[in-house]
Amino acid sequence: MNSVLNHLDYYRLPWNLADNSISWLEPTFKCNLACDGCYRRNENESHKSLEQIKEELKVFTRLRKCDGISIAGGDPLTHPEIIDIVRMIKELDIKPIINTNGTLLTKELLIELKKAGVFGFTFHIDSKQGRPHWKNKNEIELNELRYHLARMLADVKNISCAFNATIYEDTVQYVPELTKWAQKHIDIVQVMVYIIYRAVNNNKVDFYLGPKKIDMGQLVYNEEIVERVDIKAQEIVDEIRKSYPDFEPCAYLNGSEQADSFKWLISGRIGTRDKIFGYVGKKGMEIVQSFYHLWNDKYLAYAHPKMTRTGRSMLILGLIDKSLRKVAVNYLKNPFNIFKKLFYQTVLIIQPVDFLDDGRQNMCDGCPDITVWNGKLVWSCRMEEQMTFGHNVRTYPKDFLN
Numbered sequence: 001m002n003s004v005l006n007h008l009d010y011y012r013l014p015w016n017l018a019d020n021s022i023s024w025l026e027p028t029f030k031c032n033l034a035c036d037g038c039y040r041r042n043e044n045e046s047h048k049s050l051e052q053i054k055e056e057l058k059v060f061t062r063l064r065k066c067d068g069i070s071i072a073g074g075d076p077l078t079h080p081e082i083i084d085i086v087r088m089i090k091e092l093d094i095k096p097i098i099n100t101n102g103t104l105l106t107k108e109l110l111i112e113l114k115k116a117g118v119f120g121f122t123f124h125i126d127s128k129q130g131r132p133h134w135k136n137k138n139e140i141e142l143n144e145l146r147y148h149l150a151r152m153l154a155d156v157k158n159i160s161c162a163f164n165a166t167i168y169e170d171t172v173q174y175v176p177e178l179t180k181w182a183q184k185h186i187d188i189v190q191v192m193v194y195i196i197y198r199a200v201n202n203n204k205v206d207f208y209l210g211p212k213k214i215d216m217g218q219l220v221y222n223e224e225i226v227e228r229v230d231i232k233a234q235e236i237v238d239e240i241r242k243s244y245p246d247f248e249p250c251a252y253l254n255g256s257e258q259a260d261s262f263k264w265l266i267s268g269r270i271g272t273r274d275k276i277f278g279y280v281g282k283k284g285m286e287i288v289q290s291f292y293h294l295w296n297d298k299y300l301a302y303a304h305p306k307m308t309r310t311g312r313s314m315l316i317l318g319l320i321d322k323s324l325r326k327v328a329v330n331y332l333k334n335p336f337n338i339f340k341k342l343f344y345q346t347v348l349i350i351q352p353v354d355f356l357d358d359g360r361q362n363m364c365d366g367c368p369d370i371t372v373w374n375g376k377l378v379w380s381c382r383m384e385e386q387m388t389f390g391h392n393v394r395t396y397p398k399d400f401l402n
């Protein structure tokens, strides 16, 4: 285990602009919550028509291979035609994944969405969402809600379940417990994601559109910043290691401007509800991505729950991957373990845009969450700039051009 992460020790995911594991569709900008970290303007009358959505899907299929589409927003469950949207994506032979805060999900709706072909859900749940009935609850108290949603999916069967939590300066402390909670439910939770809070930081850079200085105060995500906006993936790994000293990533996406920054940092752990036996290594992840691509002509992000329930079958990759060999040894130390099912679970850390000292904006190289705006592929995290100014703004160190 390396205490300081070195990107050269890990597998650089082959995801890129034209050939990626996922893409990002926003059928609406309407949401029924107002999360602190949200970068999209909440607009009530913003549902796109099925015709508009079809056009956006055409842009994706013309420009980009992808295995899954995250249906996001806004909250996509506010869209009255969400079932048709899921069906349209499924008909393109792409996995529909709904990114939602979960407040509008009922068992009846879930069953309808499953019939339409939904592959999975990513539930965004954290303590800065102002959820009715969950106000002033901390991350740990919110586990009750996470469990309720994971259980609902598990009861309907074979729907992938992922959780996102935006991580702020004052919630970093909960990361070890959240990671333990995810292990406790490794049988029904396939992915746990920590998204580090980012906001436009006006103390470091000025924003320009051509020669014109821009007041970024017009953008929704430019609120008065009190929290730290420089937490890095390394810090989250250090937190996780307080509960799991052996915790080790296997793959990453670097920054577009900084090769050794971790924008997406992925770990795959194998274990049971009681014990983690170890982690997938870089070779194991490379084999999975390469074979999946050879077979399906696409890269993989969301594995089917049937696959993640067969953690044991991954041990065969131990022939090539020494980390998985270690998992096999740990597992077989106790022969009675062979009666226990092994599960695979992903822990993902996302570190969105960083401003470098020279003013450059360090984006996720090979952005999986790219979306469509006016027929173009644009970063979803900076689409407000496209919507407000028609372009992405450029940044320079504070007062550099004065």
Ligand code: SF4
Residues within 6 Å of the ligand: 263, 351, 352, 353, 363, 364, 367, 368, 369, 370, 379, 380, 381, 382
């Ligand atoms: S560049 Fe922005 S939209 Fe793309 S993956 Fe990173 S945070 Fe998400």
